[in-house]
Amino acid sequence: MASFSLMDTHAGGDVSRIVTGGIKPLPGDTVRAQMEYLRDQADGLRRLLLTEPHGIPEMSVDLLVPACDPQAAAGYIIMEVMGYPIYSGSNTLCTATAVLETGLVEKREGRQSFNLEAPAGLVQVEAQVENNVVTSVTCEGLxxxxxxxxxxxxxxxxxxxxxxxxxxxxxxxxxxxxxxxxxxxxxxxxxxxxxxxxxxxxxxxxxxxxxxxxxxxxxxxxxxxxxxxxxxxxxxxxxxxxxxxxxxxxxxxxxxxxxxxxxxxxxxxxxxxxxxxxxxxxxxxxxxxxxxxxxxxxxxxxxxxxxxxGRSHVLNQTTINIDCEDPMIDCSDLLKVIHNAGT
CATH class of the missing domain: 3.10.310.10 (Diaminopimelate Epimerase; Chain A, domain 1)
Known part of the structure; x- marks a missing residue:
């Protein structure tokens, strides 16, 4: 059985599911190219997390990937019910909070700045941390x-x-x-x-x-x-x-x-x-x-x-288990991106 890890967050009430682990490296030398690979050849992860039994269309998904731009601390691919936006403000607020809460970017008291790489390109982020809690995030709009x-x-x-x-x-x-x-x-x-x-x-x-x-x-x-x-x-x-x-x-x-x-x-x-x-x-x-x-x-x-x-709040951290014998789940595209999906 395959599995991968999530951090569920929300900004302003919109839930963003941050995929934090369990996904294979994606082909492509930019985050935009990796997004296009998912969109065109491996859409199963998006469908899985935005439809029953694991999700609903009102959610969004943000897949953390290694940054391709050396100026960025991490990359992220945005997935929504209508497809793959190249940028989203609420998803960026949530992803920025997640990289701090998971330690991908070291969380420090006070105000700190770092970059993320979206499919749209490099995004500057500024976060405020008080008593070890991310209390606000400011990011570039397109x-x-x-x-x-x-x-x-x-x-x-x-x-x-x-x-x-x-x-x-x-x-x-x-x-x-x-x-x-x-x-x-x-x-x-x-x-x-x-x-x-x-x-x-x-x-x-x-x-x-x-x-x-x-x-x-x-x-x-x-x-x-x-x-x-x-x-x-x-x-x-x-x-x-x-x-x-x-x-x-x-x-x-x-x-x-x-x-x-x-x-x-x-x-x-x-x-x-x-x-x-x-x-x-x-x-x-x-x-x-x-x-x-x-x-x-x-x-x-x-x-x-x-x-x-704005501000993003962490809702929970979970592990999703994928049973390819479950008739509610289409594993055909998932096999391309999830570790151990065939076991």
Missing amino acids: PSYIDTHRARIEVPGLGEITYSVAYSGGFYALVDASELGFDLVLEEQDRLTACAHAIVDAIQLQHSYSHYLLGDVGPLPFLHFMGPVETVAPGRYRSRSTTYVHPRVICRSTTGTGTSARLALMHLQGDLKPGDSLETVSLRDTRFTGTMLGTHQQGTHQVLENTIS
């Missing part, structure tokens, strides 16, 4: 920009909807929650899911999007509902927010990439300048803080540099 500003589309059952599109690690539709009749409270979750699903389907049918460097990264998968912005102090803002992840999942956190997308829109509209921050508040009142660092020009796009801050 450079973010607005592709489409305040377009309109007819959505069956909803009528004409105004939306913007941002890239922040994936393409996001950004919509004003109040224009759609939402206050962004937990009781609205089912209606928010149905509304977002209809909007994303309508946009996917009519539009495709291409990143200025990455090219085609697939159909637009995400939608971020934006609540009203409240000024907390000069340069500090707060807004209720929630993120929909196609298909039919509302994240428990506001998500790091959703927060980065919102920063890009606020800056485009003249509401944010370097050094300003936005605290996004989820349906469950969990919070991430995005901070604008600056901008640079890429062709026709003004690209926003940013960080995401």
Whole structure:
């Protein structure tokens, strides 16, 4: 029987399962290449941990791998129900906490910095440790920009909807929650899911999007509902927010990439300048803080540099046993990546 080890964590309520041991070295000389190997030839690990009996689609998985970049302490591959994102803010917060809690990076009192290697590339991380507990993590958000500003589309059952599109690690539709009749409270979750699903389907049918460097990264998968912005102090803002992840999942956190997308829109509209921050508040009142660092020009796009801050909590550490005679488990792809899978 094969087995491997996990550390379950959550950031803002979104559970990230960190695979900490028991996986064979993967082919590829970058973490991005190793991710592509899993995606194209060995998807069984993702399916195993995000479906019954071992998991549910609302979770994410982060596989720790040795870093290929010598500047990084570790690499990680992100797996979600829709596939293999090249970056995720909440998953990075959780992975950073896990490498400290497992000792892969030595945990020291006070503030410390290190790098991780995501499929998107090198990510700078800063962690705060108090009384041997990781109390906060700040990580780089991906450079973010607005592709489409305040377009309109007819959505069956909803009528004409105004939306913007941002890239922040994936393409996001950004919509004003109040224009759609939402206050962004937990009781609205089912209606928010149905509304977002209809909007994303309508946009996917009519539009495709291409990143200025990455090219085609697939159909637009995400939608971020934006609540009203409240000024907390000069340069500090707060807004209720929630993120929909196609298909039919509302994240428990506001998500790091959703927060980065919102920063890009606020800056485009003249509401944010370097050094300003936005605290996004989820349906469950969990919070991430995005901070604008600056901008640079890429062709026709003004690209926003940013960080995401939050906290990840460790839920448990477990060993998963894989019985290939279990009819609920498909071992065909797992044999390629798990040690002793054939015994």
